Amino acid sequence: MLRIYNTLTEKKEDFIPIHENKVGIYACGMTVYDKPHIGHARKEVAIDLIVSYLKYCGYEVNYVRNFTDVDDKIIARANERKIGFTELSEENIDAFYKAMDALGLQRPDVEPKATEHIAEIIGMIEKLIANGFAYPTNDGSVYFAVEKFKGYGKLSNRKIDELLAGTRFEPEAGKRNPLDFALWKSSKPDEPKWSSPWGEGRPGWHIECSAMSTKYLGETFDIHAGGRDLIFPHHENEIAQAECATGKPFVKYWVHNGFLTVEGEKMSKSLHNFITVDDALLQYHPEVLRYFMLSTHYRTPIDFSMASLKETEKKINYFYQTLKTLAQFASKAEKEPAVNAKAEEFIKEFRESMDDDFNSARVVAAFVGIFKHLNEVLVSKKTRPSPEECAGFAKVIKESGAVLGVLLKDPDTIMNEIREIQLKRYGIAKADIESLIEKRNAFRKEKNFESADKMRDELLAKGVSIQDTPNGTEWNFN
Numbered sequence: 001m002l003r004i005y006n007t008l009t010e011k012k013e014d015f016i017p018i019h020e021n022k023v024g025i026y027a028c029g030m031t032v033y034d035k036p037h038i039g040h041a042r043k044e045v046a047i048d049l050i051v052s053y054l055k056y057c058g059y060e061v062n063y064v065r066n067f068t069d070v071d072d073k074i075i076a077r078a079n080e081r082k083i084g085f086t087e088l089s090e091e092n093i094d095a096f097y098k099a100m101d102a103l104g105l106q107r108p109d110v111e112p113k114a115t116e117h118i119a120e121i122i123g124m125i126e127k128l129i130a131n132g133f134a135y136p137t138n139d140g141s142v143y144f145a146v147e148k149f150k151g152y153g154k155l156s157n158r159k160i161d162e163l164l165a166g167t168r169f170e171p172e173a174g175k176r177n178p179l180d181f182a183l184w185k186s187s188k189p190d191e192p193k194w195s196s197p198w199g200e201g202r203p204g205w206h207i208e209c210s211a212m213s214t215k216y217l218g219e220t221f222d223i224h225a226g227g228r229d230l231i232f233p234h235h236e237n238e239i240a241q242a243e244c245a246t247g248k249p250f251v252k253y254w255v256h257n258g259f260l261t262v263e264g265e266k267m268s269k270s271l272h273n274f275i276t277v278d279d280a281l282l283q284y285h286p287e288v289l290r291y292f293m294l295s296t297h298y299r300t301p302i303d304f305s306m307a308s309l310k311e312t313e314k315k316i317n318y319f320y321q322t323l324k325t326l327a328q329f330a331s332k333a334e335k336e337p338a339v340n341a342k343a344e345e346f347i348k349e350f351r352e353s354m355d356d357d358f359n360s361a362r363v364v365a366a367f368v369g370i371f372k373h374l375n376e377v378l379v380s381k382k383t384r385p386s387p388e389e390c391a392g393f394a395k396v397i398k399e400s401g402a403v404l405g406v407l408l409k410d411p412d413t414i415m416n417e418i419r420e421i422q423l424k425r426y427g428i429a430k431a432d433i434e435s436l437i438e439k440r441n442a443f444r445k446e447k448n449f450e451s452a453d454k455m456r457d458e459l460l461a462k463g464v465s466i467q468d469t470p471n472g473t474e475w476n477f478n
């Protein structure tokens with residue numbers, strides 16, 4: 001039985017979808033004023049995992065993720081660069097796709113954009129005014145009247161009185177209460193604008209998600225996801241808007257992923273620790289980045305560092321090396337794959353971990369365990385499982401890997417890709433390494449060990465370690 005931690009009740013709950021065998025999931029997408037950074041990658045990897053596991057459980061999933069393609073930051077950035085806001089948002093949507101495709105993440109079924117849903121947004125605001133939860137101002141803006149909604153604060157566990165006490169009243173024309181938030185903003189000159197019953201303007205940020213999620217998933221749907229930072233005020237406001245417009249509960253399960261820090265600090269441009277997905281992928285293979293993100297449970301904070309990516313890279317290489325060996329033995333199978341007790345135990349652990357609020361960190365630990373076991377048993381004829389059993393191991397690893405989006409590639413291909421990235425990262429050419437190894441081996445043949453060792457030390461200084469094997473000298477980056 002799948003259990004999901006629900007931010008609304010602050011408990012893990014049995015997952016029972018509203019419609020049998022179907023799941024509607026909405027995830028707040030990116031505000032596209034810049035390129036995606038590794039914090040975005042963390043969130044997208046988490047939601048991809050959730051959607052994949054729901055599909056693995058047999059649910060028919062409708063996955064909706066929006067793009068916020070008009071807002072203050074987008075307008076400001078477009079003005080800075082002297083380009084249109086649409087040009088900027090499209091450029092960043094392309095960058096987003098490029099990064100997320102590189103990570104191998106699935107695309108949602110529906111990807112609504114705010115600017116393409118102005119009619120739905122206006123429709124919802126009209127309902128809110130008609131129901132007495134919103135009011136227009138003289139300047140042509142519309143606000144949500146927070147105090148009218150008794151359920152306000154239920155997601156973030158805040159009370160209206162406490163919120164009021166903590167707010168400084170920043171007077172905005174026609175706003176009645178400091179907590180009220182804009183549903184529609186009258187446009188200033190030179191801002192993007194659409195016509196509305198209240199004059200020309202543009203939607204506030206929060207309303208787009210209520211309008212678009214209910215359009216594609218219904219007035220009440222199963223799962224709403226996003227980063228922890230969105231709980232208040234964004235998701236609190238989404239609930240207020242949707243529930244006051246429809247009179248129905250908005251979302252059954254609220255799911256939030258934890259923060260990402262970089263070496264203990266919040267990521268920010270001013271701290272110069274801002275890492276885009278592109279930056280990370282220049283140095284490490286996408287599967288390394290993805291596996292790194294999955295090594296932590298999605299609700300737990302992740303502390304990112306290049307050093308931990310390096311550790312993950314070693315692990316991924318070791319896994320694929322093992323998979324390559326495993327495939328060689330499995331290729332001798334004459335019958336169907338056989339899942340032995342150890343493989344059965346692994347896949348059981350995988351399902352139990354994922355049923356426990358999508359605990360990919362536990363799955364990652366199970367991977368470490370099964371690969372350790374394989375390396376122990378594959379080395380000798382006496383302990384080696386039969387070819388059919390080897391195929392069984394490959395099968396369960398593939399089955400679980402498919403949910404996490406890892407360990408599915410051809411081992412030689414990915415190990416070569418990783419090596420190419422390493423060569424760039426270490427700033428050394430393959431030919432230079434090979435020539436140093438040749439020289440070293442020539443010295444060794446002449447029994448000139450002193451010079452041979454010098455060559456080896458030179459390689460070590462460049463980050464390359466060598467190993468003499470029956471197949472010749474092999475090298476690896478440290």
Ligand SMILES: [Zn+2]
Nearest residue numbers: 028029209234
């Ligand atoms: Zn949203």
